[in-house]
Amino acid sequence: MTDLDDLISVLDFERRAEQLLPPGVHGYYAGGAGDEVTLAENRAAFRRWQFRPRMLVDVSGCTTRTTVLGEEVALPVLVAPFAVPGLGHPDGVRGIARAAAGAGTLHCVSSLADASPAQVAAAAPGGRFWFQVYWYRRDTGITRAAFQLAAEAGFKAIVLTVDAPRVSRRERDLRNRWAPPADMIVPSLFEATGGKLGRQADFFALLSDAMTWRDLDDIVSWSPLPVIVKGVLTAEDARLAVEHGVGAIVVSNHGGRQLDEVAASIDALPEVVEAVDGQVEVLLDGGVRRGSDVVKALALGARAVLIGRPALWGLACGGEAGVERVLQTLQTEVEICLALLGVTAPSEVGQQHLQRAQG
Numbered sequence: 530m531t532d533l534d535d536l537i538s539v540l541d542f543e544r545r546a547e548q549l550l551p552p553g554v555h556g557y558y559a560g561g562a563g564d565e566v567t568l569a570e571n572r573a574a575f576r577r578w579q580f581r582p583r584m585l586v587d588v589s590g591c592t593t594r595t596t597v598l599g600e601e602v603a604l605p606v607l608v609a610p611f612a613v614p615g616l617g618h619p620d621g622v623r624g625i626a627r628a629a630a631g632a633g634t635l636h637c638v639s640s641l642a643d644a645s646p647a648q649v650a651a652a653a654p655g656g657r658f659w660f661q662v663y664w665y666r667r668d669t670g671i672t673r674a675a676f677q678l679a680a681e682a683g684f685k686a687i688v689l690t691v692d693a694p695r696v697s698r699r700e701r702d703l704r705n706r707w708a709p710p711a712d713m714i715v716p717s718l719f720e721a722t723g724g725k726l727g728r729q730a731d732f733f734a735l736l737s738d739a740m741t742w743r744d745l746d747d748i749v750s751w752s753p754l755p756v757i758v759k760g761v762l763t764a765e766d767a768r769l770a771v772e773h774g775v776g777a778i779v780v781s782n783h784g785g786r787q788l789d790e791v792a793a794s795i796d797a798l799p800e801v802v803e804a805v806d807g808q809v810e811v812l813l814d815g816g817v818r819r820g821s822d823v824v825k826a827l828a829l830g831a832r833a834v835l836i837g838r839p840a841l842w843g844l845a846c847g848g849e850a851g852v853e854r855v856l857q858t859l860q861t862e863v864e865i866c867l868a869l870l871g872v873t874a875p876s877e878v879g880q881q882h883l884q885r886a887q888g
């Protein structure tokens with residue numbers, strides 16, 4: 530049994546999770562693509578920024594509250610989508626969803642999660658959710674049905690992941706001879722096809738690597754919910770995303786799991802923010818492990834961040850309670866960081882609070 534009180538930082542959760550998880554599942558969660566250069570860079574790049582704090586500011590009313598796409602959240606930290614979170618703990622995505630709801634934030638539920646949008650909504654009443662999708666280009670009817678079911682379940686947005694026309698080679702999985710079981714059921718697909726299709730193998734057989742920006746136009750035009758794109762890393766694509774009508778952009782390299790040797794998310798953020806020029810909100814994920822990382826992302830123009838693996842480590846260590854503890858820990862760290870920086874809210878953080886690290 531893990532006593533959550535022993536786990537003080539996200540890094541403590543990470544170490545403990547490695548002891549608890551079966552090696553194959555741990556490798557799948559922790560690993561990245563290729564030489565894992567981007568995986569490491571996502572962390573290292575945060576260290577290349579230092580704070581420029583201001584003193585003698587009244588920070589007695591300091592809050593971590595903010596809004597993301599008009600939704601009020603208790604902290605500028607959302608929970609990213611994960612395939613098969615149930616492999617790490619029986620609470621699975623329902624536990625993550627309840628923890629996010631308990632912490633007052635949003636969870637972006639993966640279409641490969643171990644519960645459908647309706648099941649997640651039923652498990653976490655009062656929660657706020659986005660639905661992450663890959664596009665079933667080989668059968669648009671299924672995509673439309675999946676969006677409709679998410680809207681009916683009260684989900685607030687569709688998050689289209691655009692950095693995965695193919696699944697990358699993740700060598701830890703190959704070395705461990707590990708893959709998510711192909712006959713595992715994907716509840717969101719099962720429901721969207723009225724029970725006709727539902728295995729992981731069916732899911733991947735429906736995907737196509739031929740998707741283009743023109744297809745995004747179609748999706749935006751018939752989606753009942755705002756469409757967010759996840760996986761943008763350049764100013765060029767950020768401008769295209771805005772032109773094609775997205776509601777927000779997530780700067781992300783999929784946690785270093787897709788194209789290796791791309792920029793760390795925090796390094797790609799400034800050019801995306803500049804290109805978007807305030808037209809839509811910009812979020813970031815990748816390597817966020819500390820409240821200070823969150824605040825650095827805000828300073829460089831992100832509206833909020835999403836955490837990936839930290840939520841999975843929380844789940845492995847304590848199910849729903851573990852995820853909630855991870856979110857509380859980050860909230861405490863964000864609040865301390867804001868106050869010591871001399872600001873009282875996420876919206877007050879700006880570029881003036883950062884400089885490139887010396888030496």
Ligand SMILES: Cc1cc2nc3c(=O)[nH]c(=O)nc-3n(C[C@H](O)[C@H](O)[C@H](O)COP(=O)(O)O)c2cc1C
Nearest residue numbers: 558609610611612639690783784815816836837838
């Ligand atoms: C085990 C695992 C499964 C993931 N599954 C998905 C997924 O189904 N869809 C998706 O868009 N991103 C997926 N991601 C990427 C995350 O949403 C997120 O972009 C990434 O984990 C952020 O980096 P971090 O883990 O360093 O915080 C997955 C990440 C991990 C670690």
